[in-house]
Every structure is written in C-alpha cells, then in structure tokens.
Amino acid sequence: MTAPSPSLWLRLKRLSLVTQIIIGLIAGIALALFAPEVAKSTSFIGKVFVSALKAVAPILVFVLVMASIANHKHGQETHIRPILFLYLLGTFAAAVVAVVASTLFPSSLVLATHDVAVTAPGGISEVLQSLLLSVVDNPVSALMNANFIGILAWAIGMGVAIRHAGDTTREVLGDLSNGVTLIVRLVIRFAPLGIFGLVASTLATSGFGALIGYVHLLAVLLGCMLFVALVMNPVIVFWKLRRNPYPLVLMCLRESGITAFFTRSSAANIPVNLELSKRLGLHEDTYSVSIPLGATINMAGAAITITVLTLAAVHTLGIAVDIPTAILLSIVAAICACGASGVAGGSLLLIPLACSLFGIPSEIAMQVVAVGFIIGVLQDSAETALxxxxxxxxxxxACLGEDEKAQRLA
Structure with missing residues (x-):
C-alpha cells in the first residue's frame, strides 16, 4: 500500500524561502494579468505585511545594536585593528559608490503617497538640525513614532553603558536579541504572501510599467556590487599590498562568494572563510576573530542596498540631495550596515533609518522595504556574496600586508 502524497500546503512549506518568494512573485504577476479586479483586492495582504515590518523594525534596531555593543569584548579590536580599518573603509566606500550610481542612474518606484505628508529638508543645515533633534528624542517616543535616528542613539548609549554590567545582564540582553531576531524571521516567512499581494495590487493599479522600475533598480544594485567587488575592493587591496590584487580577489570570490551566493548567509559561510584563511597561510589567532566579526560588521553589500533603495525613494518623491547630505547618507548607511541583522533581508529593515534623514515617513519607507523583498531573490544573494x-x-x-611590513623593517 503506497503512502498518501503530501498535500500542496506541505509541499510549499518544504520549499526554501527564495523559491516561495519566486512563486509569490509569479502568482502576483499572473493574477494582475488575468484578473486585475481581483488583484486590486489583494492590497490588504500587502498592507498587513508592510504593517508587520513597521512593527518589528524599531525594536529590532534598538535591541540588535544595543546587544551588539554590550557584548563586544574589551580589547578585541587591538588584535585586528588593520582589518577593522579595512572593513569600515570598504563599507563606507561601497556606500559612496551607491550614491554616485544612484545619481547617475536614478530609479523611480511606484509608491502610495496619498494621505502621507512628506517634508523635504531644505539643505544640509536643516538635515543636521533635524538629526540633532531626533538624537535627543525621548526613547519611548522614538520607539512609538519610529524615529530611527533617536532609536539608534539610545541603542548605542545603552549598549556602551551595559558593557560595564555583569555577565548575566549581558547574557539576558543577548537572549533578548535572539528573541527579537526570531520574531523577525517569523515575519519574513510571510514575505511570499506579502509580495504576492503587493505585486498583484501594484501591477493591477499602476500597470506593468512598475516592473520596469524593479528591473532598473535591481540592475543598479547588482551593478554597484559588481563594481565594488571587481574595482573598489581591488583598489583597496592594492593600496594595502602594493601588488596585483586580482589573483587574491578572484580566489576569494570563487572560493567564498559563490558559496555565500547560494547559502544567502554570511554566518553560514564562516566555516568556508575559516578554511580558506587556513589555506592562505594566515595567522589563526587573527582570522579566528576577524572572520566571525566580519560576518557581523563588514557589510559593503548591505550599505549598497540601504543607499540605493533610500535614494530611489528620494528620487521618486522629488527630494533634492546636495553633496554634503549625500556624504552624510553614506556615513549613516555604513553605520546601519554594520548593525544589519543576520537574517535574510535584514539590511532592508534598516532602510527607514536612512530614509528618516530626508523626512520620509515610516509609511513610505516600509513600502520601499517591501520593494526590496520583491527584488530580494537576487539582491540578497549578491549582497551576501559580496x-x-x-x-x-x-x-x-591585512595579514599579508603586516607580514610584508615586518619583513621590510627586519
């Protein structure tokens, strides 16, 4: 007697999140194409998903950043200072590349902006004034009103203060961070349904021209990541080693990037990077610390994602961006990227923080986050690979550069 075949629901549950998102995307396009009136009614599903993202994003930023700072080991940076410098330099440079690319190839999105007031800043002075007022906001008010700059400021302050607390307190904070991350994972599990509703209702209402905007946005994102991987990173490595960087760059992309592209998790790729570091003959006491740390704070791909999507929203809303504001955005995007969650799509949830620099309210910023999930099948894989x-x-x-420097001095 043959066992009964599993139901369609069970088969869908067994599929990976990427496959489920692709199915939701295709189903949304098909529904908008063949039954546009029905597709318009699915907007409620998309609204629920966006509302869930709005609910988890403020508490995620607050708890994740605070726990990361509080549990950072004292003295750890003294062993890997050159590597930390390269991590931060690479992340900031990636944000700058994204700003330039977004200026040269601006992206437009289909956003529901009715009944939402958008106050564009008049210039860098107004941005800095708004930034300072947001920093000193009441923490409860910041969480309630999704003031991400205030949330980030309080998270950093509390994290620094709790570093001096007992081990038990920091362990509890770490457990709280894991709990919030679990809730975020649960929300993201519903991304296929949310994307189905958003794509179906958007295409039925605005037409299939919206797909062109998604393709253009994805092309800008992937183009920035390729430029950083094949041009910007080799320039940084050449500055450090003073020799042809491409053999090392291509080896890292081949041995680490390809695996990370399919696992879509920097944390899951740590063993691969540790093994590659061992084969390269690097110092174990250095790479055993720098590789896990890099999986947390070295986020050039996340900086690109945050910057490009933020500037796509800015361009869509017709907000002017001057050079000082663009530099400030690059700094904020780099800081946001360093605090990005390790879950798939974690960098997308930090977009509202960058959007707040331009007076873009959370209601619109979360629509941009949802767009990120729509293109996230390729975006997140490429981001993780980078x-x-x-x-x-x-x-x-850094290791090879320090060794060569020691040999020259000897």
Missing amino acids: NSSTDVLFTAA
Whole structure:
C-alpha cells in the first residue's frame, strides 16, 4: 500500500524561502494579468505585511545594536585593528559608490503617497538640525513614532553603558536579541504572501510599467556590487599590498562568494572563510576573530542596498540631495550596515533609518522595504556574496600586508 502524497500546503512549506518568494512573485504577476479586479483586492495582504515590518523594525534596531555593543569584548579590536580599518573603509566606500550610481542612474518606484505628508529638508543645515533633534528624542517616543535616528542613539548609549554590567545582564540582553531576531524571521516567512499581494495590487493599479522600475533598480544594485567587488575592493587591496590584487580577489570570490551566493548567509559561510584563511597561510589567532566579526560588521553589500533603495525613494518623491547630505547618507548607511541583522533581508529593515534623514515617513519607507523583498531573490544573494568574500579578502590583505611590513623593517 503506497503512502498518501503530501498535500500542496506541505509541499510549499518544504520549499526554501527564495523559491516561495519566486512563486509569490509569479502568482502576483499572473493574477494582475488575468484578473486585475481581483488583484486590486489583494492590497490588504500587502498592507498587513508592510504593517508587520513597521512593527518589528524599531525594536529590532534598538535591541540588535544595543546587544551588539554590550557584548563586544574589551580589547578585541587591538588584535585586528588593520582589518577593522579595512572593513569600515570598504563599507563606507561601497556606500559612496551607491550614491554616485544612484545619481547617475536614478530609479523611480511606484509608491502610495496619498494621505502621507512628506517634508523635504531644505539643505544640509536643516538635515543636521533635524538629526540633532531626533538624537535627543525621548526613547519611548522614538520607539512609538519610529524615529530611527533617536532609536539608534539610545541603542548605542545603552549598549556602551551595559558593557560595564555583569555577565548575566549581558547574557539576558543577548537572549533578548535572539528573541527579537526570531520574531523577525517569523515575519519574513510571510514575505511570499506579502509580495504576492503587493505585486498583484501594484501591477493591477499602476500597470506593468512598475516592473520596469524593479528591473532598473535591481540592475543598479547588482551593478554597484559588481563594481565594488571587481574595482573598489581591488583598489583597496592594492593600496594595502602594493601588488596585483586580482589573483587574491578572484580566489576569494570563487572560493567564498559563490558559496555565500547560494547559502544567502554570511554566518553560514564562516566555516568556508575559516578554511580558506587556513589555506592562505594566515595567522589563526587573527582570522579566528576577524572572520566571525566580519560576518557581523563588514557589510559593503548591505550599505549598497540601504543607499540605493533610500535614494530611489528620494528620487521618486522629488527630494533634492546636495553633496554634503549625500556624504552624510553614506556615513549613516555604513553605520546601519554594520548593525544589519543576520537574517535574510535584514539590511532592508534598516532602510527607514536612512530614509528618516530626508523626512520620509515610516509609511513610505516600509513600502520601499517591501520593494526590496520583491527584488530580494537576487539582491540578497549578491549582497551576501559580496559581504562574505570581502571578509576573507580584507583579512588576507591585512595579514599579508603586516607580514610584508615586518619583513621590510627586519
């Protein structure tokens, strides 16, 4: 007697999140194409998903950043200072590349902006004034009103203060961070349904021209990541080693980037990077610290995602961006990227923080986050590949550079 075949629901549950998102995307396009009136009614599903993202994003930023700072080991940076410098330099440079690319190839999105007031800043002075007022906001008010700059400021302050607390307190904070991350994972599990509703209702209402905007946005994102991987990172490595960087760059992309592209997790790719570091003959006491740390703070791909999507919203709303504001955005995007969650799509949830620099309310920023999930099948894979391969690339560059410097001095 043959066993009964599993139901369609069970089969869908067994599929990976990427496959489920692709199915939701295709189903949404098909529904908008063949039954546009029905597709318009699915907007409620998309609204629920966006509302869930709005609910978890403020508490995620607050708890994740606070726990990361509070549990950072004292003295750890003294052992890997050159690597940390390369991590931060690479992340900031990636944000700058994203600003330039977004200026040269601006992206437009289909956003529901009715009944939402958008106050565009008049210039860098107004941005800085708004930034300072947001920093000193009441923490409860910041969480209630999704003031991400205030949330980030309080998270940093509390994290620094709790570093001096007992081990038990910091362990509890770490457990709280894990709990919030679990809730975020649960919300993201519903991304296929949310994307189905958003794509179906958007295409039925605005037409299939919206797909062109998604393709253009994805092309800008992937183009920035390729430029950073094949041009910007080699320039940084050449500056450190003073020799042809491409053999090392291509090895890291081949051995680490390809694996990370399919696992879509920098944390899951840590063993691959540790093994590659060992084969390269690097110092174990250095790479055993720098590789796991890089999986947390070396986020060039996340900086690109945050910057490009933020500037797509800015361009869509017709907000002017001057050079000082663009530089400030690059700094904020780099800081946001360093605090990005390790879950798939974690960098997308930090977009509202960058959007708040331009007076873009949370209601619109979360629509941009949802767009990120729509293109996230390729975006998140490419982002992870860039992040993870750069971890071992900069670790190798710093170690080899320091060894050569010691040999010259000897």
